[in-house]
Amino acid sequence: MEKYETPTNGLIQMVRDGLPEMTWMTFFAVLAFSCIATRIISGLQGRQQTRDPSEPRASRLAPYWFPWLGHSLSFTWNHASLFQGLRDSMDESVFGVYLRGETHDTVISPSMIKTILSSSKNSSLALDQALHNVFGNRNLIHSLQQSRNQEISDDVPGFISKESFLSEASAAITKMVQRNIPNLVSFSQSPVDQAPWERDSSKVSVVQEGESVCEADLFALVRNFVGHHMSNFLMGEAFLENFPMVVEDLWKLDTNFVSLFVGLPRYVPAPGVSAGHAACDRLHHIMSIFYRAFTAWDDGIDPGIELRELDDVSELVKERMRTFRKLEMTPGASAAGNLSLYWDVMEHITKITFWTTLHIFADSALLKEIRKEFAPYVNSSRPSREETGFPFDEPPRLSLDLDNVLESCTLLKACYHETVRLHSAGVSFRRLESDLTLTESDEDATEPCTYKLRKGEKVIMPHVAYQTDARRFSNPDQYDPLRFVVTDPASGRKQASADALGPFAEGLYGIKDNQLNERSILAFTAGIVSMWDITSADEKVLKIPNNKSTWGSFQPSKDIRVRMKSTV
Template sequence: MATNSYTLLSALGTLLLGLVITVALVCGYTYLVTLTSFHINARKHTDTSAKAQLAHSPPLVPYFVPGLGSTITFSNQNIGTYWTWLQSQASRYRQDAFAIILAGKHTNFIFSEAGIAAIFKSRQVSREKLDQQLGVNVLGMSKEDSVKAFPYDVAEKEKSSVAKIYSEHLLSSSAVNALTGKFMETFRAELESDASLGEGIEVDLYDFLWKKVFIASTTAQCGSTLLEMFPDFSTDYKIWEDNLLGLLFGTPPLFARSAYDARDASVKKLEAWLNAGYAKPLKDGEDPDWEPNFGAKVMRKRHDYYHQQGLSIHGQAGFDLIAIAGIISNATPATGWLLLHILSPTSPPDFHSRIMAELESSRKNDGSVDIPALTRLPLLNSAFHEVLRLYVDLLVVRQVDSSVALGGHYVKQGEQVMAPTWMTHRNPAFFENPEVFDPERFLTKDAETGKVGYSIAGLGGKYFPFGGGHYMCPGRTFAKQEVLGTVAVLLLNFDIDFVGYTGQGSGKHGFPGIKKGYAGNQVVGIEGDMRVRIKKRSTGI
């Protein structure tokens, strides 16, 4: 009996050893083959002969595990780590594009100015399949609903489309001004209703800001009914938002249970809100810019589109969830980063006072803020764009519908391309001292008049915080007005005094650092906070 057990264990040990050796051989062979291919392809890029200058495929980064490729290293949640490594390889091998195997998909990272510009213009790349994947993974839609929500086209001219809705009801000046006006009205009301601000309190600035802005943004976009029905809506929403990219990449529920639960809870609440709103339709002929049940006109037009496409109520709720995220997820941290830099003692000593002087010029006689004037203030707008340059980690992702050369980079049908802002916005060839926050970076001076302004013109594929081409963020104008308006209301109406840094800030003297997350998380989250004392001014709102 003992002999048989020993023989069995010995056989299992031999089998296990053989399996380990086989895996090691396969991984070793895979690495040697991909390493050799990488060096051969990389040399093509540095070859100056005329033949070598023809478009060719980006070198494939070597990897060990077949199928998995570079997925694990790419998934490093210390934001910037992977991009910094890739930039070092770009410098070492003189490359401006690489390819990796990401979750079994051949993925091309293109970070040349010409290549990025080509991505934005090309008709051979698109996003519909990726959007449908987002619908299923991130929004909890059925496959049927995701196809209806993100169709390849809406052929009939008389039919609506999301792009048409955004063009008419989010990008037009009248629509964006109405949305901004409601946001500012609600944000000011939130501050006025907080009695503690009259006496003055100590708060963690970004935590304080996020809660106020969430209420104002959600109300402006969706109406007041949603938060009246679900005052705790922000709780599940925040968990979902923090894990959005993990869901998109298909993280199994076993490893992200709270994210899936938060997604499903948020969608369920939105379903109830939609049903309540549909039970109270507007009267014939009514078409206000804002109403309490469904908020801004753009949301009601989206709901018309849902019905046109035959989306289930569950699919509609998921679609509304991503619409809310489009307004809130990036503008709020951008506002936070801008305020942190304005108020930080580590910033240039005259930065705060110069910003205040500009803001005072935008104050109307009745004490309110002139939003159009805000969007013309040179230093404020330069600092805003510097925040986007330094803190946007956006991945412009496209599927390759037919093989094409993109600025000298040949990509094949069925592959995908990604343009990472982190590598272009922090490229020293594009921006001097790219790791440093420089609020004057985008300032300009007229040679004849000496007038100071700001400009991002001519940056093309070097700077694209809102994406580019047909899929450029439709909420970009409102987002900017929301950020600048929030900053103006706070700084013009409240005394805000720096107390200290809190949390796990990793910047200079404890300045807040970047929150962990997946690469491509758009405006990066804030790790740590700034403790301030905030008190309403006697002349404030």
């Protein structure tokens, strides 16, 4: 007997068949409606309100599309572009951005930024969040806060600015540059014979063995070379000898720093997030081992054959680890502190050295002027066979007088300042400990405005929004080091001044525009420019790549393939 389907059964089956499709359609419809409604509501909230001109303004909220997330996706993807776009669209010196359920006051006026940064009462959020989300241990903040009551100092910026430390750093870095800049590339085809900084990511290959010409990826080569030697200076040679992959892991952490900083867990299917977490875990473990070895060595106990020689660890790192010991910190908390400082120094020096070097070689007239300027203080040479009496060529030699470079090479220093302006994207974070009224200076605005910020509010200061503002720098996308060359009214001499940079971007441990960074970057840059000729591998003009958004200083959007040969 034929079985007939009842109308009720047919309706139920139809609903079952269509439920998945209806669910997805409904989900996307609700999502689209929520985003549109969020954009309308946030736009209304951020509209300019009629107010008494004599009363301080409250910050206007920048419109956003995504509920709760707000501007978080744009911040993670490219925080520099986010703040540059809002700077132009909001036309305010202070405005609000919404990040994961919280409104942050964003300040872009340099005079206001200086006011906030100069106050020691406002607590810094960047180090706290980085230690928790990136470096794996927030206990360091609690320990450092306790140290203030125990009269134990952990003043990293103060220690870096000491003349005794700077003299030690200048001598050590100068010695490394003079010894190893001639070996930036070894002209060896086999990776076994190449230096550590030439292998893998640098992709060094010999083009003409008879003429000693090679090709390399310039960013990877310069970053690895500078990173290798700055690691030796900061942590000692035994550190890198026993942990040869530490620099490579540091670069993985640096590339994914923003994703880690905002708290993306390792299972999020975003590029590099999982690799960034894994690299951070390995680095944290290495720093824990290093701390244990140092404490044993400092007590006169044999730390083991691997890390026995620790005399050449820099005084900055020694002093910091001894401070951690006084605070009775665990190896894990100490590892977070040492790793954060290590990254903070390394990322800026390595990347800004690359950008400064590239800009100089990309402009033949500028290259000629730079070499002429530092010729009395930076010299590359190779003794002839007649001079040495040997039947073979001696290796090239570099002579570097860093003190005179810092004192007399105005154009080179101006190149450094201009590179910082174009290729750094630091962001400062503060939580206000009291109500604050901010007023723009007459130099910052034709009609200075006053804003009222409340106690407990979080403040973001994106320095890139100031450094690329056409109202403050003519042709801000153009590389023009002469904008930092001024005339000293007292002596009438030309000198390089960073005053135009305004409130320079912070790192985790003080401002990036410190003497250690400047001396290191100028030493490496002068050595490379003096010793090497660098041209495009395709025999065309060297092109400056776009910035790729990373924390602190930008990476290039793509590496530059170059051809290199010695100048002597």
